[in-house]
Amino acid sequence: METEAIDKFITDLDLKKGTELFGSNGLVKLITKRLVERVLEAELEEHLGYPKGERGEEPRANPRNGTSPKRVKTDDGEIELQVPRDRNGTFEPQLVKKRQTRLDGFDDKVLSLYGRGMSTREIQGHLAELYGTEVSPDLISRVTDVVLEDIQTWRKRPLAAVWPIVYLDALVVRIRDGGTVRRKSVYLAIGVGLEGRKEVLGMWLEETEGARFWLKVITELKNRGVEDILIACVDGLKGFPEALESVFPMTTVQTCIVHMIRNSTRLISWKDRKQVARDLKPIYTAVDRDAAESALADFDKAWGKQYPAVTQSWRSSWERVVPFLDFPPDLRRILYTTNAIESFNARVRKLVNGKGHFPTDDAAFKLIYLAVVAAEKRWTRPPKGWSRALNQLAIHFEGRLPL
Structure with a gap:
């Protein structure tokens, strides 16, 4: 029935060649205006209790009182509505409320543009160019x-009680x-739940990290309902292992191997980097801890005199590097790196770099939060091999998973 009505409506339209459908003067905008005005008229009719044009034997206690113009912003540009009125001023429109200047959907469009890294000035120009809508930077700021x-x-x-993995x-x-632009760090925690779905658990902004800061983060997660974390994958964050173990003493801390390799190659001359990276591989692909330690000894023999700091960095972090070697290949691939959070950070960095700097902490939070919302819409599937990995976790951490 709705399809037939739409077809008839289109047929009845006198669409001449060259008729503009979209844009500031398009037919879609005109239809939106007429449709909104028709709904407003229906609302007034329900409020008054009689249809327009109906005459009663006696004067109405609250008759219609013409219309008043109202400009509102829509996804297709700005339109001027004729809003019906009643004599007593008791009519309260619901579709376009009093003092409302934007129809539903307009704010979502502004937020979408902001979430793509566009500045308020860029959004202002974009809306003016495409939709002929003049929007002030102040309005865009209020929307965001x-x-x-x-x-x-x-x-x-609140958060789930048990998280198999947290990055x-x-x-x-x-x-x-x-008056100064400062460098601050935004810390993110991404959890992998029992179903294998990723979720950003929290976001914190600090100039410096340390045991006190990480204790605050971990305590906050616990206060929001987290009772156990099986494995925490980190990028050598200072003070984190100690803070984590004070709140969740049974959690295994795993240092990101990719970060270890990256930090090691920074200490190597350009001509040796590829070979050093190849020689490091036997360490993190070893069958077990003993084989990994033997591979590290071999690396030290080959490169220890030339680059002693590399071997030292691996030895000093050894107990945080090798935990993933206790697990089968399916689980190792998931624990091997913080790529789950690195890929998200890469997307956010593209947005951040386009900004130059943020005027306030809130401005940074707004953009990153919108990136979180967009990312979680894509995180609908568990990692490859998750069901097998979960079974392996259940065996290794016996009694700690509510399966």
Whole structure:
């Protein structure tokens, strides 16, 4: 029935060649205007209790009182509506409420553009160019500020009791603080739940990290309902293992192998980097801890005199490097790296780099939160081999998974 009505409506339209459908003067915009005005008229009719044009034997107690113009912003540009009125002023429209200046959907479009890294000035120009809508930077800021309420709710939401794996990492942003632009770190925790689905558990902004900061982070996760973390994968974050073990003493801390390799090659001259990387591979692909230690000894014999700092960095972090070797290949691939969070950080860095710097901490939080929302919509499938990995975790951490 709805399809037939739409077909008839299109047939009745006198669409001449060259008729503009979209844009600031398009037919879609005109249809939106007429449709909204028709709904407003229906709302007034329900409020008054009689249809337009009906005459009663006695004067109506609250008759219609013409219309008043109202400009609202829509996804297709700005339109001017004729809003019907009643004499007593008791009519309260619901589709376009009093003092409402934007139809549903407009704010979502602004947030989508902001979430893609566009500045308020860029969004202003984009809307003006495509839709003929003049929007002030202040309005765009007010629209995006609505996200701050969502962020507060999101950061306080309760979490599941048990997380098989939690990845923690940080990305650096530049934020204006007074008259100076400072470098601050945004720390993110991404958990892998029992079903294998990734979820950003929290987001924190700090200038420096350390045991006290990480204790605050871990305590917050616990207060929000987390009772156990089986494995925490980190990028050698200072003070994190100690803080984690003070709150979750049974958690295994795994240093990201990719970060270990990356940090090692920074100490190597350019001409030797490829060979050093190849010679490091037997360490993290070893069948067990003993084989890995033997491979490290071989590496030290080959490169120890020329690059002693590399061997020293692996030995000093050894107990945080080798835990993943206790697990079968399916699980090793998942624990091998913090790529689950690194890939997300890479997307955010593209947005951040386009900004130059943020005017406030809140501005940084808004953009990264919108990136979180977009990422979680894509995180619908578990990692490859997750069911086997979960069974292996259940065996290794006997009694700790609610299966």
